[in-house]
Amino acid sequence: MLEYGRATKRVGNGSTFVFISPTYLGSGLSGNPNISSDMDGIFGGKNVPVNVRDFQWKTFTPMQLNMDGWGSNPKYPHILGEPATSINRFYLKLKSELMPYAYSIAHQAIEGMPMVRAMFLEYPNAYTLGKSTQYQFLYGPYFLVAPIYQSTQSDTQGNDVRNGIYLPEGLWFDYFTGQAYRGNRIINHYDVPLWKLPVFVKAGAIIPMTHSHNNVTQIDSKLRKYEIYPGAKNTFVEYDDDGRTQAYLHGAHVTTSISSEWKNNELTLQIAPTKGNFNGFEKHKRTELNINTSVKPKKIRVKWGNKTIKLKEVTSQTEFENSQDVYFYNEKHNLNQFATSGSVFEKVVINKNPQLQIKISEKDITQSDLILKISGVGLSEKDNDLSKTGSLEKPTEASVEEQNRTAYTLKPQWKAVSNADYYEIDFEGMRYSTIKTTELLFEDLVPETSYKFAVRAVNESGQSDWVYFEAQTKANPLEFAIKGITATTSCKNQSSQGVEKLFDFDSSNMWHTDWSNTQAVPFEMVISLNTVNQLDKMEYLPRNAGLNGMIQEGTVYTSHDKVNWVKSGTFSWVTNHNTKIFEFADKPMARFVKIQVTKAVGGFGSGQELYIFKVPNTESYLPGDINHDGVLDSNDFTSYLNYTGLRKTDADFDYVSKGDINQNGLIDAYDISAVAIVLNGGVSATEYPMVSGAITLQPDRNTYVANQIVSVTVKGKDLKSVNALSMALDYNPQDYEFVGVEPLAVKHMENMTNDRLHSNARKGLYPTFVNMGEKPLLNGNTDLFVLKFRAKRSVTFQLKAQDIILVDTKLNSVVK
Secondary structure: OEEHHHHOOOOOOOOOHHHHHHHHHHHHHOOOOOEEOEOOOOOOOOOHHHHHHHHHHHHHOOOOEOOOOOOOOOOOOOOOOOOHHHHHHHHHHHHHHOHHHHHHHHHHHHHOOOOEEOHHHHOOOOOOOOOOOOOOEEEOOOEEEOOOOOOOOOOOOOOEEEOOEEEOOOEEEEOOOOOEEEOOEEEOOEEEOOOOOOEEEEOOOEEEEOOOOOOHHHOOOOEEEEEEOOOOOEEEEEEEOOOOOOHHHHOOEEEEEEEEEEEOOEEEEEEOOOEEEOOOOOOEEEEEEEEEOOOOOOEEEEEEOOEEEOOEEOOOHHHHHOOOOEEEEEOOEEOOOOOOOOOHHHHOOOEEOOEEEEEEEEEEOOOOOEEEEEEOOOOOOOOOOOOOOOOOOOOOOOEOOHHHEOOOOEOOEOOOOOOOOEEEEEEOOEEEEEEOOOEOOEOOOOOOOEEEEEEEEEEOOEEOOOEEEEEEOOOOOOOOEOOOOEEEEOOOEOOOOOHHHHHOOOOOOOEEEOOOOOOOOOEEEEEEEEEEEEEEEEEEEOOOOOOOOOEEEEEEEEEOOOOOEEEEEEEEOOOOOOOEEEEOOOOOEEEEEEEEEEEEHHHOOEEOEEEEEEOOOOOOEOOOOOOOOOOOOHHHHHHHHHHOOOEOOOOOHHHHHHHOOOOOOEOOHHHHHHHHOOOOOOOOOOOOOOOEEEEEEEEOOOEEOOOOEEEEEEEEEEEEEEOEEEEEEEEOOOOEEEEEEEEOOOOOOEEOOEEEEOOOOOEEEEOEEEOOOOOOOEEEEEEEEEEEEEEOOOEEOOOOOEEEEEEOOOOOEEEO
């Protein structure tokens, strides 16, 4: 099993739905169809729409994994109460009913198509061969699933609409309602109340099913069941084996070929004799058929081999379930059968299209064909989105206004047309249909490119004439310029022209050092990118009038921790108003940049903007964001709590390696501080002296006998501005057993001490204390905490503190 939930850090807040479904597609395309991920993520939580939407779409995937360890709540389907409990149960029951289909397509995936299929595998064209269909997939050959991967028009209950669902050529049916949709178009404004996932079934589908259950041991081995969607001639091969052993590798399995053809309102269905065998195979089975049809059949003929089977009509579901060789035309097939009694969701009616249900008594399915000919059946192909009639004027004022243009998006708008049910846009050879508002956003476009659009109105009577227009995307020269940068300078800056003006992406203002100081140069500017990036270049925009402060010469350094700096090069710039460029020749990975300015006009420093660019198409990593959700929060802090003291030599280190911000091969107080200083309101901008000081150990005696408590006082000496601290204490578990830690001066800090057994079998204690948010700093000489061990035999105290690190609120550090 490829457990991608951890590989992709699903977080339980919706932000990473945008890459989870593409990950499933990529797994299948790489030849590994057996993929799973954490339900509702291992982080985050307490978000009903995210929880429900995740259970919905993963119904149509191989497996679902409940794992939460670092979340704010367990991630079980019932944990958030109603309506999530009932909705999740609804989909889990559906998954259980689809087990025979899932098992069959899993067998196909051994040598053929994956279970979760990228659209282009079945429908290759210019649209599917790009990334336009990355947020939808085929589950086997018949189900088209379009997960709700983002909020479009969501309300507070999670009810929303889904845009951009590509339906390939042919006829598709909404699985939950039976509404027909013509393919070869992209449908929009598809209503998705919280309970509903966009699922479409292809006409002609043959879907092996079983009754709902809670465990595979409850599957009725004396039943075979198929759901049929009338359509063109089609065949599906159902597969089964013992489900427990690897005997299938030696041929122990069975297959059943089912074919159907719908022509002139007559459906012919043939179920061939089952071939093969396996230990425990039950060859005597009942057969149930659910045939989707909007009209009651005129005639049903059934043959078992050479024998005709006469079917009796029944008029209720109860009678059907208690009878054999019967049929029941179920006109109101409410799918909502598993809601919690008394819950709000119990009142929701999910009326699927009418079905013809057929039950045939137990037969030896290895002996004969079962052939059915059903006259006068078919599923309505009416477009239920169309209801208005009358002539249609063509849309007016169709255009893309300035505020609706960016480098990568265009949003056409037009005036509403009387009598229109919806609108259609032709764009780049594709038809965007069922647009129920007077605008639609087009994304992932190319900057500075002209695009052509055509829009028309549609109702039941027909369509209006097309209206044609063009629009061009904007340029974006700053696409890869890093945003959110902060900086400090070693010299004072003018109060109204602080250094933050240099990084605000606003060229109408400027940064300037203190006007009264004509000797600011030389000075240092330490720039925090606040993310780790692979650096490409810097662009310095000098002031656009005057010369004072124009930077002329200097040296550039990069760092991960503001302690270890690597020289990137020097610069000497001409004194004029043109943009200056510094190239990072080695394209270093860095979080901090330092500029040592050695020459500037008038002894000042100034500038409009300083853009720092990352290498195009590379990712920015937020230090401390272990779960990759783009924010620093308590989920990351909890993760650090679990991984404190983890070393590069440990098996799990690769999983959190990006959390090792200072890259010393150890998860320590420096790494944790990146998160802690932003939590609980964050730390203030108050200036403190740079961190300094030392830590020493003082045992209460030098020698100990077996079972004696060893008390080690950890002392701080000449401490300044300590906001976090950690150290390592390796010990022999044959000599000592760690008992606990007694906080003293660090009582107000978060105790993240970890007693860790490393992968190399070495034992290490990692006393770690970190302030969360704005808390008192440690200063002076003080007893910090007491470590307590139990001697397991007579020992002489020789433990040594290693990897000591002291950190301040600015992430300056002292390493001992």
